[in-house]
Amino acid sequence: MSGDRRAATSRRPLARDRAQTPIDFAIGASVFLLTLGFVIAFVPTVFDPFAGAATASPVVSDRVAAGLAGDLLAASPTEPAVLSPACTAAYFEGDAGNATLAAAAGCPAGVANDTAAEFGLDDDVLVVVHAMSEPDPIGNASTVTVDTEHGTHTVDMRRSTRDPVRVDRGGVSVSQRLVSIDGDQYRLTVWVW
Numbered sequence: 001m002s003g004d005r006r007a008a009t010s011r012r013p014l015a016r017d018r019a020q021t022p023i024d025f026a027i028g029a030s031v032f033l034l035t036l037g038f039v040i041a042f043v044p045t046v047f048d049p050f051a052g053a054a055t056a057s058p059v060v061s062d063r064v065a066a067g068l069a070g071d072l073l074a075a076s077p078t079e080p081a082v083l084s085p086a087c088t089a090a091y092f093e094g095d096a097g098n099a100t101l102a103a104a105a106g107c108p109a110g111v112a113n114d115t116a117a118e119f120g121l122d123d124d125v126l127v128v129v130h131a132m133s134e135p136d137p138i139g140n141a142s143t144v145t146v147d148t149e150h151g152t153h154t155v156d157m158r159r160s161t162r163d164p165v166r167v168d169r170g171g172v173s174v175s176q177r178l179v180s181i182d183g184d185q186y187r188l189t190v191w192v193w
Helices: 002-011 022-046 058-072 085-092 099-105
Strands: 074-076 079-083 125-130 143-148 151-156 158-160 173-181 184-192
Touching: 058 074, 058 079, 058 085, 058 125, 058 173, 058 184, 079 085, 085 099, 085 143, 085 151, 085 158
Parallel strands: 079 173
Antiparallel strands: 074 079, 125 158, 125 184, 143 151, 173 184
16 A cells, blocks of 8 residues: 555645646736836836927027126126117117117127027027016017117117017927116017027
């Protein structure tokens, strides 16, 4: 009998010899597919910080606004946001600015230049000086009469590199500065798209 007993135990499979069951396979396949799904879903977002933005950067519009209010149109470097009446009139008069007035008033060289070219941009730029409480500054730029040593100039305080058709559609960055012209307060708004 002892021989039969050995034969009976040798026929019974040990735990390590057991075959894979359907439940084991289903759990393993589920874990694998779930992990694969997460990898496919989240790998594209890993590279988002390195992808180029589809819109203009807020830093760009802020740089243009600061450059205009603090340097290009400023009456003095010690008084940023207090705009020179002559330089402001020269900047906003005509498509290319009034180069004669700018030269006579001693304005910085970039006043008569294209705004995008002056700041080294490939984007379109719209600059509007408007009343502080204006809800629609794009269509309602302030018109200011400025007395300078070089005559009286009535200027519409709106200048664009081209017609701003995309400004209301998104993909635009906007920056603002509070400015003063002849003691009156205005808001300078820059759109870059």
